[in-house]
Amino acid sequence: MAKTQNYFMKKLYFLIAICFSFLSHSQERYFLNSDTRLYISASTSADFLGYFKYGAEVRLLSENQNGWYKVQADNFNEGYVPEKFVATRLNAKDIKIKDPESPILEGGDAYYGGNHLFVLVAGLKARALPDKNSKIKEILFTGDPVAVNYLPKNQEDWVNINGNFDEEYAKYTLRKFIGVRPDFETLLKDFDKLDINAVSERKTVSERLVELAWNSEYFKLEPAYKRYYEVVKQINDPKLLAETELNMGIAKGLAKHKLSEQIVSFVKKAEFSLKGTKTKSLYLSQNDLVKVFGKPTKKANVGDECGIYLSDLFYYYPDLEVSVDEKKNQAEIVKVFINENNKFIINPNAVLDNSMSEKAFIEKYGTYIDASIKSPHKYSIIMEDSQFRLEFKDGKLFSVEIFFYC
Known part of the structure; x- marks a missing residue:
């Protein structure tokens, strides 16, 4: 008190x-x-x-x-x-x-x-x-x-x-x-000088190494996580071990990051399968939207100062969020929740459904993504004028959002 x-x-x-x-x-x-x-x-x-x-x-x-x-x-x-x-x-x-x-x-x-x-x-x-x-x-x-x-x-x-x-x-x-x-190479040397039994000090320095690597170039992530993983094995916390192994996979993919033009080509024909209906693009007609999903559970106008959406009017469903222009009979997909009904089709050889684990996603597509330590379990894949943002929850793909550049 x-x-x-x-x-x-x-x-x-x-x-x-x-x-x-x-x-x-x-x-x-x-x-x-x-x-x-x-x-x-x-x-x-x-x-x-x-x-x-x-x-x-x-x-x-x-x-x-x-x-x-x-x-x-x-x-x-x-x-x-x-x-x-x-x-x-x-x-x-x-x-x-x-x-x-x-x-x-x-x-x-x-x-x-x-x-x-x-x-x-x-x-x-x-x-x-x-x-x-x-x-x-x-x-x-x-x-x-x-x-x-x-x-x-x-x-x-x-x-x-x-x-x-x-x-x-x-x-x-x-x-x-x-x-x-801080200087990354100096921190590496500081870590390597520490006694292997000085677990607390090694943990402190390796945490700084990892965070500094994320604030630097992608190629620094692998040597940073290599040191951090040594300490995590000493601590022997199963949850921390699993998390670090996942991050090491992310680091490995980011170190071999594809060129922008390769990524854009990879997602050029991306579409969704919504209740068995393929969208053929990120757009569909309002009539088709209502035919598949019925009336929205909620309608709302959102502030769109940049004019990045099709319309200020949004339809909200349990499965997805859509920007809708009712006068023009047009609908633009903004966010899809991945479940037994919905899939994200990056291309014919890359179909992501609700069985897609985060670990498998990283192993297969880690060279195409961008990631940040500040947004764990969230990844982005660039397009020409926007990007896909994928979120994983409990180790499985949860949602895919289209983020448009202002």
Whole structure:
């Protein structure tokens, strides 16, 4: 009970702090038009709490005092910044003074376009507030880039890894868990140096290896899973063993990934068999749809800002979801649930029904798919202007969705 009260008191404190900071400057947003630091007192000779990058948003806590503002950073640290760096807007004429000692990376690398750092650990929990008991908003992976506009010096301080004051979007983690992007080859060597009996350390490093491999090129997955599998066999958890063996199969297929034109050719004539009726394409007439499936259990209009569907009107059946243009007597398949009635026919030699196991699918078609550690048991196969998204549940093919590019 005391722990719960403590958490809510902390959240109340943050909300009060936010409200208080709005009192004097509620109509304006303020940004830093140069790199600078958050100083403990109004002097550049004073010690400082952390580093700001160009573009960081701050909250003003005081009026201009002898060329200094007291401000609040996006992680709720409070201190002072020179008045000359505070602006209500940013523009191309800003003269940016770079801080050569700032650990924050600028945009323009292959991973992120703005100020950022990278996740250093596996399965990092990003929280709603700078409090270890607050709600988990996202799980991040080794090598993931995160937005950072203010970075505290203290390794045990919290960092806002969305760079946004808005509570809806803000996410926090501890400073010690982010930094320069880990190097895959260095991690491999670190693992190989560990004593074979240091199971806990080997597990930690191999988990990071696997996640970093997923955030890199596909060919790095096999050596990463090779190390991880060594540890999993030591742990001897049957469920983890089965999961890792499946992922090793995925890694093997991805390492021999087909060219885009080969994949598109492979699925060019894909169709569905719905209650024994072949669609011949992803389209059918509304009349044929109703003839086979009857009236839909539900009709609804969906927001389609990109105009990617045939129509905003959707028919929902237990077996499938369809975009329908009633005036033109046209229907476009959006999602099919694979069961005893429905099959996905990639081509005449590749028919997927509800007996298709995930393991068999990976073994047969693993070179055609794309996959992600963030969406386990879900795979995509590209088409010219869209992609098939296949989902497996309990080891069997569950559904096939057509995802159109905006």
